[in-house]
Amino acid sequence: MKTTNKTKGGRKVKSNPKKYRHVFRLTESENQRLLTLFASSGMTNKASFLVSMLLDRQVKTVKIDVAALQYQSTLTKLFNQFRAVGVNYNQMVKLCNQYFSENRAKRSISKLEEYTKDLSKLCYYIIKLTKEFEDKHLNPKL
Template identity: 30%
Template sequence: MEHNRSRFIVGRIFDETFRVVRADPTKQRYLVRLNEYIAQISRVGNNYNQVVKAINTCLSRNMLPRQIDTLVACTRELKALSEQVLELTKRLREEWLKE
């Protein structure tokens, strides 16, 4: 702490420019949640592979179309959610870069 203070004083004496860095707790929370979301997507991908394997090995030909339709619907929903997260991340990144 003392080192920073003396550096500040010396900088002021010699008229250096200063860059103010401010901590944004919102950014930190968002990044933590984003990392959690990415980890969840990874787990969903693993589960997805297991479901496809189970569909291919265990289900009868009569049940197959209905199960695949359900899987496709869930995949579309997950894709839409991922696109929303991506768009939000892009907007927040632009906001944070303005600072």
């Protein structure tokens, strides 16, 4: 008699199989709401989403505000320009002191100070607009 060791084919047996099934029905508006919640959760499997919703697990909802991203990128570019102006400012003062006479250097630096005051007013206005934007769009009060 020949004994052969053949393994069974098919799937591996799960240690904790899901064998209980529940069915429920939704109205059109309830279904739309459920699909919206599912889409905003970022999950890829509806079944795991529903289980997490039913069993009070925490569901993460990620909302991406395109306007806020654009505003942030514009502010970043503006900040880089401010840094460049600061570097140029330091270079100008150094060059004025190095190559100009004392009176001409004073006049050039005073003009530079006027432009700096205008720049600081603009910076104050940008900060004010940023705070308004954050209050309105990023931290809405419920």
